[in-house]
Amino acid sequence: YATGSGTSFGQVCSASVQSFSKTYSATSGRTIKLEVAVQVAQGSTKRANSVELQRGGTNCDTGSPTTLSTFTTTVTGNDSGVIAGIYHDTGQSGSVTYRVCVCADNASTPATVQAGSALAITEF
Secondary structure: OOOOOOOOEEEEEEEEEEEEEEEEEEEOOOOOOEEEEEEOOOOOOOOOOEEEEOOOOEEEEEEOEEEEEEEEEOOOOOEEEEEEEEEEEOOOOEEEEEEEEEEEEOOOOOOOOOOOOOEEEEEE
């Protein structure tokens, strides 16, 4: 379970990003359920408009991370909301790092990762 305020890392999703990550010890043969929820800022030019769920790599745009899924929002204007999604990852064993990259609607500045943003990891 990871929460965070994140660090800015250059350009992905054609916009600046912040991210947070969690390293997880995966059990061979099990399915990993990743639940992502990112709070969208209200009335901010640094609001999030999409989220990339990644595995591996060094950060959002270096070290060859694998993009597992991209979630987007239809929230516009001064509205607030949540970008959320679920992804099932298979074939992992041992230490694996999952990362949530939060992409901005304004490419000149990073999106702000709001309080309440989280990545929950469970196995089944």
